[in-house]
Amino acid sequence: MPRIVGHIDLDYFYAQVEEVENPSLKTRPVIVCVFSGRTEDSGVVSTANYVARALGVKAGIPISLAKKKLEGKDPAVIKMVHAKYEAVSERIMSLISTQVDALEPTGIDEAFFDITDRAGGDYEAAAAIAQSIKDSLKHEEGLTSSVGLGRSKAVAKLGSDAKKPDGLTVVKPEDTESFLSPLDVSKLYGVGPKTETALLELGLKTVGDLARADPTELERKIGRKLAAYLVQAASGNDSDQVTPGQGPTQFSRIVTLKRDTRDIGEVVAQLSDALAEVVSKASSSGRSFKTLTAICVLTDLSAHTKNHTFEAPQRDVAKLTEELRKLFAELGESVDKDFRRVGIRISGLSDSRDQVSLSEYIGG
DNA sequence: GTATGCTTTCGGC
């Protein structure tokens, strides 16, 4: 039976959620913003609706620049409330999960799903299921989404990207090659700027070029593992399965300082709450961690990190604070500008229960 | 040299 994988992406998610809450916004430019608190308009745009995008405003630009572009256009400037979108996301994922064989969320507003069994391997039936998922999200939450269906994750992902907003792209197995061929290699998962350059040096510009590439030459250029994956993906034959999410692999917090500094004591004091929060977040989700990272963003907005991996899972806040101080001291010596933003990250997460049994095993 | 795993940076929203 042919495999049928889907990828769904909610359109301009945060801004659309705001439109649902207040429908009069729909005809206006809407920007959902993160305010840093440093000055009145200090911060950036997180998401913009399509009305705002048509006026040159997109995610990531400074709020003050966005306001300038939207001058006289009656913009709605909305403060981002993450918990609100998180709650909507949970309801959405739950709605989708009842209509698919397997669901793998990959972000707050997107997910892979598998409907092979439910559709009986039939793409007509699959398209109807996909349409019904879209309809249920529209009906229950008022939200539009863009969906792609295909025989692999790579095809489904490229499908959801092919038509938006409110798109449904069904790539039947026999249409896979003609769909993939003309796309730019940079659209493939696994191809960042470096890999793209490497591929261009081999004369590979499109996904079709990649599918027909000489495997030996490709291996030599980008490594065996990536080459093998890309050749498969480029022909729509990547075999990655849709697997239910395993939860986050890291937790981080970053804050913008009221004023630039490189005083380590001040930085560590500013981050003590954040440290306690991520530690308790990990612990309440049943996991421990081994790696602590200090993050800083300098006055010129360049970002730098420094980390330390403990030999055993670490949750002693005093020890973590001491290490954090050390990491920031090293960061401070390696850079020549003040810190504008500082943060922490914990990673190397593992299941606490496994760790307990492991240390018991070692200890006993 | 290449595979692997860890550290650092990048990029999307």
Place this chain on the structure above:
DNA sequence: TTACGGCCGAAAGCATAC
């Protein structure tokens, strides 16, 4: 003319081991 978050996972860079 400038303007500039917070969080995540992926990609790239690097060290180490064969």
